[in-house]
Amino acid sequence: MDCVVYIDELIAESYIPFCDDFGPMNLGTVHEFSEILDEKIKDTELNSIAVHVSCDPRSCTNAVFLLGAYMIMHLHMTPDDAEQAFAPLSHRILSFRDVSPGKQNFSLYVRDCWAGLWRAKRLSWVDFGADGFDRHEYAELDSPMNADLHEVVPGKFIAMRGPKDFADGARWEDAFQAAGGFSHRDFSPAHYAEILQQFDVRAVVRLNTREYDAEGFRAAGIAVADLYFDDCSVPPVEVVAEFLALAEGLPGALAVHCKAGLGRTGTLIALYMM
Incomplete structure (x- = not known):
């Protein structure tokens, strides 16, 4: 493996829970992660890159979200493409929960977040280009x-x-x-x-x-x-x-x-x- 990108610290520092919620990451973190990954990908001496995250399901879920977000924003893939790419990890991916305490009445899935990001990109509400997102x-x-x-x-x-x-x-x-x-x-x-x-x-x-x-x-x-x-x-x-x-x-x-x-x-x- 030519390069390993560790993102546990990025995830831990980027999301402050209200109760038992754990994500998803905001646009600032998505952009920061994208820049980190982009820099490694543009290094022509690297043949392969691994993204390392702790094995607990919550960290894994956030890592999958960030990687899928990169695929949508930089590789122009669709939410379906991203979901298919991570199908082997589907048993490790959790749904995000509401910030309210107590029993949850609905689930927010990683694909829902990707779909929102993809739609915002298509509407030019989110632009990670050189003159876009600050x-x-x-x-x-x-x-x-x-x-x-x-x-x-x-x-x-x-x-x-x-x-x-x-x-x-x-x-x-x-x-x-x-x-x-x-x-x-x-x-x-x-x-x-x-x-x-x-x-x-x-x-x-x-x-x-x-x-x-x-x-x-x-x-x-x-x-x-x-x-x-x-x-x-x-x-x-x-x-x-x-x-x-x-x-x-x-x-x-x-x-x-x-x-x-x-x-x-x-x-x-x-x-x-x-």
């Missing part, structure tokens, strides 16, 4: 210490953590657990407004209980629409209809948030995408 900008905005924000659909949708107002007018504030340990960082509308203006965001959709004065965004020329519905619930038909109408009728991009910027936010954006 991994460093992605990592900076992804960091919960900087913004906890992602551009989901270029030029159309931003998903982010719910902003908060602070008594002293601060732009951010750290939150701590009851036991005293660090929990997360919250950001003010003013902090987010500067970032959102860079993405030509014209309005913010607030899905959770109000924790800030909308004037913080309006002062920056960004409107705020309230479409509240309960966390961990199915969005009411009228909320979905109003959200779709707003997304279709608004020029520029739309930023969406609930409390954490995950469940309710992702649900409505996904409904529009479908």
Whole structure:
């Protein structure tokens, strides 16, 4: 074997679980892994490359996902091609689980993730070309210490953590657990407004209980629409209809948030995408 690429550390450092979830890796990790592998493949002195990962099924599943993602993004293969390539390992591949605690009601399979990536590539939502994906900008905005924000659909949708107002007018504030340990960082509308203006965001959709004065965004020329519905619930038909109408009728991009910027936010954006 000419070269062995060890990726256990990459996987361990790239995914921070909420509960018993373990993946999949985000676009930043997919891009980083792709660059590592690409560099080895372009080395003309290497005849063969092995990707090494620990033998536990969760690590194996993440490794298979990353390799299949590389095949789709760089080798222009389809999800079916990738699935066929890893058929001999099918007994070792797990389904990804929801971040919620307790019993799981559905499974997210590796092929589902590949299919989403393949579709995003075809729609030019994800571009790993020389002038496409900026991994460093992605990592900076992804960091919960900087913004906890992602551009989901270029030029159309931003998903982010719910902003908060602070008594002293601060732009951010750290939150701590009851036991005293660090929990997360919250950001003010003013902090987010500067970032959102860079993405030509014209309005913010607030899905959770109000924790800030909308004037913080309006002062920056960004409107705020309230479409509240309960966390961990199915969005009411009228909320979905109003959200779709707003997304279709608004020029520029739309930023969406609930409390954490995950469940309710992702649900409505996904409904529009479908």
